Amino acid sequence: MAAAAAGAGVPASFLSLEPQLQSTVQKKVRRARKNRVAEEELTPGVVYVGHLPRGLCEPQLRQYFEQFGTVRRLRLSRSKKTGGSKGYAFIEFESDDVAKIVADTMNNYLFSERLLKCQFMPPERVHANLFKNSERMFQKPSQPAVKRYNKVRSLVEKAKMAKRLLRKENCLRKRLAEKGIKYSFPGFAAQGLPVKRKKVKRSKAKQNVSLTSQRPEGCQEEHGHVHCNTTMRHIAYGCPRPDTIRLPGCCIQSISGQKELEAPAFQ
Template sequence: MVKLLHSRLERFAKLRKLVPAAVNTHGYVYVSHMPAGLEEDGLRKFFNQFGKVTKVKVSRSKKTGRSKSYSFVEFEEKEAAKIAAETMHGFLLFGKQLVCRYLDEVFKFTMFPNKRHVESKYSQFKEKYNQEQSIEATKDRVFRLLDKEHKLREKISQSGVVYDFPGYESLVK
């Protein structure tokens, strides 16, 4: 088993020598301690001031689809990535202090190139929860709110407290 693995590694090394190495002019920045609302579009706009951003990858949880608060930003030029990492390291953004590190190379090759992205539960139900409610659903929600408010007013008056507050009734009338 070990000999087979060793021979495969040797063949892989020989094949890599035959293929000319591409000149990589891209620079990478690792960004961590990101605030909760910062997404791919925001990062791209934020780091475009230093140079052309080619890729942005925010690491996400497989279960929830939320950000793990770290990401990788790929710049077209290494110098722009170095300047961005130096400038943005320690930058206070929405109450969080960013940690930015310049990376020479992110990954030389991928172990599983055909592995599909697993769609998270969050992305599956995002459209459903963000849809506008129908008129009937809105009426039901308003009716429940008014009913709860009416019960609250009854409890307050039964306890002997004289208190009138503008609630949902004032908005509906």
């Protein structure tokens, strides 16, 4: 075998066959090749392998079964939801004689505390799409619905969800009452779901009153501007300082308390 000859100088791995069994298999394969006519085309053969141990994936399976002969295609059955192995695979060899030898030799073979179940599959039992997309590497499903459900929601989205749940719960209670079923349950209302708060519109008069109540002591309003008597209150409340900034056409109260009338325009 080409694979056995290539790995003659390499130390045996845990995936290699027993030495006595490997020599027996090699003799059978050589005998099968001699019986073949040189010009005759090789007919591929498929072997079903079951009871596979966990952790045995496509690369390990190919490495293990290439000890018998050339592996053309390999398909490990996986779960579409989780991507985990289902414990069985289909392996296509270049020659059906080699596939029959593999099925006879590896059936009930103890491998990693499991008895492998191998069976040769006749061509009429092999489905046309059995090895479709077998060369592609498995990609874990993205599960967009799960991501949408588990995403972080804002307060507005939570309030909409709570409103929808309460509406459905009320419809359920009405249907039960219409059918004469007396059944009481706490439901979502007892859980205190977040509810969207309504915005309260405030008039300008109320806003002015609230601003006046927040005005610091010593500040007064003249001509639509707020003026303070001390420099620190100017800085804290954001008012213009009388000793540095002068607004045109407005009465400004200085630190000394005297009112000054500014010129109508900047100089």
